[in-house]
Amino acid sequence: MDSGEPLQFDAVPVPTPPGGPLAVELVPAPAPWDVARRLAHLPHLLFLDSSETHPDRGRYSYVSADTSLEMHLSPRNGRTKNKNSLWAIHEHLPARLAVTLPELPPFQGGLAGIFGYEFGRALETLPQTFHDEFCAPEWAFSVSDWVISFDHEQSQAWLISTGRSIFGAGPDRERAENRLDQVLAALRRPIESLQPLSELAFPRPRHVRAAELAPQYPLPGFPGVTSNFDRAGYEAAVRRVVEYIHAGDAFQVNLSQRLLAPLTEHPLELYGRLRTLNPAPFSAYFDLGDFQILSASPERFLRVHPGGEVETRPIKGTRPRGRTPEEDAALIRDLVTNPKDRAENVMIVDLLRNDIGKACEYGSVRVPRVCEVETFRFVHHLVSEVRGKLKPGVGPLELLAGAFPGGSVTGAPKVRAMEIIAELEPTARGPYCGCLGWIGFDGAMDTNILIRTFTAGRGWVQFPVGGGIVADSDPAREYEETLHKAAGLLRALKAEDRGQRTEDSKRPAE
Numbered sequence: 001m002d003s004g005e006p007l008q009f010d011a012v013p014v015p016t017p018p019g020g021p022l023a024v025e026l027v028p029a030p031a032p033w034d035v036a037r038r039l040a041h042l043p044h045l046l047f048l049d050s051s052e053t054h055p056d057r058g059r060y061s062y063v064s065a066d067t068s069l070e071m072h073l074s075p076r077n078g079r080t081k082n083k084n085s086l087w088a089i090h091e092h093l094p095a096r097l098a099v100t101l102p103e104l105p106p107f108q109g110g111l112a113g114i115f116g117y118e119f120g121r122a123l124e125t126l127p128q129t130f131h132d133e134f135c136a137p138e139w140a141f142s143v144s145d146w147v148i149s150f151d152h153e154q155s156q157a158w159l160i161s162t163g164r165s166i167f168g169a170g171p172d173r174e175r176a177e178n179r180l181d182q183v184l185a186a187l188r189r190p191i192e193s194l195q196p197l198s199e200l201a202f203p204r205p206r207h208v209r210a211a212e213l214a215p216q217y218p219l220p221g222f223p224g225v226t227s228n229f230d231r232a233g234y235e236a237a238v239r240r241v242v243e244y245i246h247a248g249d250a251f252q253v254n255l256s257q258r259l260l261a262p263l264t265e266h267p268l269e270l271y272g273r274l275r276t277l278n279p280a281p282f283s284a285y286f287d288l289g290d291f292q293i294l295s296a297s298p299e300r301f302l303r304v305h306p307g308g309e310v311e312t313r314p315i316k317g318t319r320p321r322g323r324t325p326e327e328d329a330a331l332i333r334d335l336v337t338n339p340k341d342r343a344e345n346v347m348i349v350d351l352l353r354n355d356i357g358k359a360c361e362y363g364s365v366r367v368p369r370v371c372e373v374e375t376f377r378f379v380h381h382l383v384s385e386v387r388g389k390l391k392p393g394v395g396p397l398e399l400l401a402g403a404f405p406g407g408s409v410t411g412a413p414k415v416r417a418m419e420i421i422a423e424l425e426p427t428a429r430g431p432y433c434g435c436l437g438w439i440g441f442d443g444a445m446d447t448n449i450l451i452r453t454f455t456a457g458r459g460w461v462q463f464p465v466g467g468g469i470v471a472d473s474d475p476a477r478e479y480e481e482t483l484h485k486a487a488g489l490l491r492a493l494k495a496e497d498r499g500q501r502t503e504d505s506k507r508p509a510e
Contacts, residue, residue, distance in 0.1 A: 058281030113141030256466025278488030317382030360388030
């Protein structure tokens with residue numbers, strides 16, 4: 001952990017082209033976590049954190065803060081800022097793509113934020129039929145006019161200042177210089193302590209009646225943690241999904257349970273443990289003011305390269321890590337050869353081919369990787385990759401609107417799967433199963449799928465966990481898979497009962 005002493009570095013100017021941003025290299029490169037902690041006192045801290053580094057999926061990290069924020073909260077809470085529409089964001093997109101520095105990490109300022117799962121319901125005009133006592137934002141975005149970028153492969157870091165106050169405005173050299181000086185000064189100050197945020201008696205706005213709250217069931221073995229399902233209820237919901245599948249309503253449905261726990265510390269302290277215990281290539285921390293997003297996501301949703309190349313990497317199929325190398329290898333073999341997991345993954349690949357195909361040139365969509373294993377701290381995942389090329393005149397927001405929410409966290413066909421989810425899940429998902437990421441001033445984009453994610457607010461954290469249900473799913477095994485996926489989150493919360501789940505939590509329901 002960081003010592004709290006001022007960071008020691010030189011700010012070495014980087015040559016930039018006319019109209020490009022200002023940039024300095026920080027030598028030696030500070031650690032991304034040290035930088036994020038020093039800037040935590042600024043509003044709207046954004047930390048896009050490749051805490052599990054990899055040349056392809058976790059090479060870069062980014063920190064920004066003190067940005068302008070636009071946010072549309074859930075209609076249930078009576079507060080709306082700006083327009084309830086994806087297209088309101090178009091007001092901030094530049095008429096002409098910005099000049100960037102191609103040798104530096106790709107995000108050099110732009111739009112950064114989240115789309116929550118319920119925003120996808122609005123895109124599909126599906127009814128709101130669930131409890132939503134947490135009332136998290138449907139979407140929230142900030143305009144980052146400066147960013148600190150880290151290249152883990154090269155062990156380098158840069159501070160980039162664009163001078164853009166909003167997307168539609170051109171670069172302002174004086175503003176870029178002032179912002180650069182402000183950030184350098186903030187980095188050289190001693191670290192400030194973090195205090196717990198305000199806490200209410202229950203995580204809901206005061207206008208939400210107690211009768212509107214979803215039932216809560218203790219999660220065995222984890223004192224203070226509750227779920228909106230007990231084990232019998234979750235397994236019954238799995239059986240109902242299987243009935244729908246056999247009736248021809250769907251091929252696959254992603255079903256989740258919402259876990260809830262009190263939070264007595266600053267959310268960034270919790271995130272610090274999460275990134276250490278459960279490192280992931282698409283981790284993130286985003287401070288929205290009343291809410292904070294803490295994600296240890298292993299999954300990329302949509303990426304758009306500067307030239308318009310599109311990439312998505314769905315995850316379907318999970319096994320826990322083994323206690324020995326031999327057990328670990330056996331679990332990998334089981335994952336790779338299991339027909340249920342492969343079928344589930346291939347179904348989502350087909351769905352995503354169709355989703356991104358709406359925005360891509362005819363014939364450009366291809367699948368270079370199918371059902372390959374990627375290993376993380378607590379689980380093995382089966383991962384595929386779909387690529388395409390954007391049509392001329394089509395931007396990243398159009399691509400996102402056509403593919404959101406991600407097929408790996410809904411099911412197939414998507415709209416019917418979302419209807420079944422709304423029927424069976426008693427609580428709104430909030431940010432979970434939405435996405436978090438950035439859209440650059442140059443039109444590039446990178447986003448994750450918000451799984452393995454805490455949403456903090458009002459002194460509580462909610463963290464749903466789920467899995468894909470298919471025709472031959474076993475309810476007991478599906479319930480256990482959700483707990484495997486929750487393992488890193490529960491450890492970060494220090495929620496274990498002496499490090500072990502009780503035998504009751506392992507036993508299938510009668």
